[in-house]
Amino acid sequence: MALIETRGLTAAYGDFQALFGVDIAVGTGETIAIIGANGAGKTTLMRSISGVIANEPASILYRNEPIGGLPAPDILARGIAMVPEGRKLFPSLSVEENLLIGRYGRTVDGPWTLDSIFGLFPILKERRSNPSTALSGGQQQMVAIGRALMSNPDVLLCDEISLGLAPVVVRDIYAAFPRIRETGASIVIVEQDIAQALKVADRVYCMMEGRVTLSGRADDLSRDDIHKAYFGTDHHELA
Ligand SMILES: Nc1ncnc2c1ncn2[C@@H]1O[C@H](COP(=O)(O)OP(=O)(O)O)[C@@H](O)[C@H]1O
Numbered sequence: 455m456a457l458i459e460t461r462g463l464t465a466a467y468g469d470f471q472a473l474f475g476v477d478i479a480v481g482t483g484e485t486i487a488i489i490g491a492n493g494a495g496k497t498t499l500m501r502s503i504s505g506v507i508a509n510e511p512a513s514i515l516y517r518n519e520p521i522g523g524l525p526a527p528d529i530l531a532r533g534i535a536m537v538p539e540g541r542k543l544f545p546s547l548s549v550e551e552n553l554l555i556g557r558y559g560r561t562v563d564g565p566w567t568l569d570s571i572f573g574l575f576p577i578l579k580e581r582r583s584n585p586s587t588a589l590s591g592g593q594q595q596m597v598a599i600g601r602a603l604m605s606n607p608d609v610l611l612c613d614e615i616s617l618g619l620a621p622v623v624v625r626d627i628y629a630a631f632p633r634i635r636e637t638g639a640s641i642v643i644v645e646q647d648i649a650q651a652l653k654v655a656d657r658v659y660c661m662m663e664g665r666v667t668l669s670g671r672a673d674d675l676s677r678d679d680i681h682k683a684y685f686g687t688d689h690h691e692l693a
Pocket residue numbers: 467470472490491492493494495496497498499
């Protein structure tokens with residue numbers, strides 16, 4: 455049984471329809487990657503699951519219960535935490551205060567505490583009293599991930615955590631994922647970096663223009679299939 459499932463999920467911003475019947479499933483302990491070009495609807499899918507956008511209740515199931523109509527605080531309380539696109543840290547708060555914010559709305563005991571987050575990202579311990587704005591982009595992303603983990607979620611949604619970061623920094627951040635997996639959490643990673651996505655994910659969904667255009671096990675998808683699903687053209691049609 456899937457932990458999260460979307461069934462014919464649609465979403466719109468006013469008159470503009472952004473999702474057209476998206477079906478995805480996330481199993482317990484599974485790591486899923488959602489890839490796709492700018493504007494494909496990846497963030498809209500994350501906002502839908504996390505309750506930022508209201509949807510048809512039965513179009514999103516969590517533990518087989520309809521949650522599509524629930525607001526974000528209820529979704530977080532049930533164990534789905536999001537690392538939002540652009541990190542969205544509180545600039546006036548310190549690193550530690552930003553992390554502690556993650557405990558509001560869901561105080562469930564589990565593997566993640568301030569100490570274990572500092573174990574996961576040791577640089578954050580050194581910088582715990584600094585304002586979040588004093589940190590590098592990569593360090594800020596670590597705070598955003600840590601803040602989401604502080605709620606001890608069963609599902610961690612990560613929207614474009616590598617965007618704008620140097621490859622060496624991206625590698626440091628992704629080095630944390632095996633330890634997050636070990637806790638048994640399900641992870642959904644939205645990535646434009648296809649190679650990175652294929653490296654960490656068990657399964658991949660590719661989206662284009664509000665639809666899923668390809669899905670499969672990361673090991674089974676060919677580069678050409680992915681290219682076609684991502685851009686809507688065959689490789690050789692470009693250039
Ligand atoms: N707040 C919004 N208001 C209107 N249109 C939006 C809004 N957010 C996203 N869109 C549109 O919805 C589509 C999907 O966007 P998004 O989910 O952000 O894609 P992605 O994350 O894959 O880049 C795009 O065409 C985008 O312009």
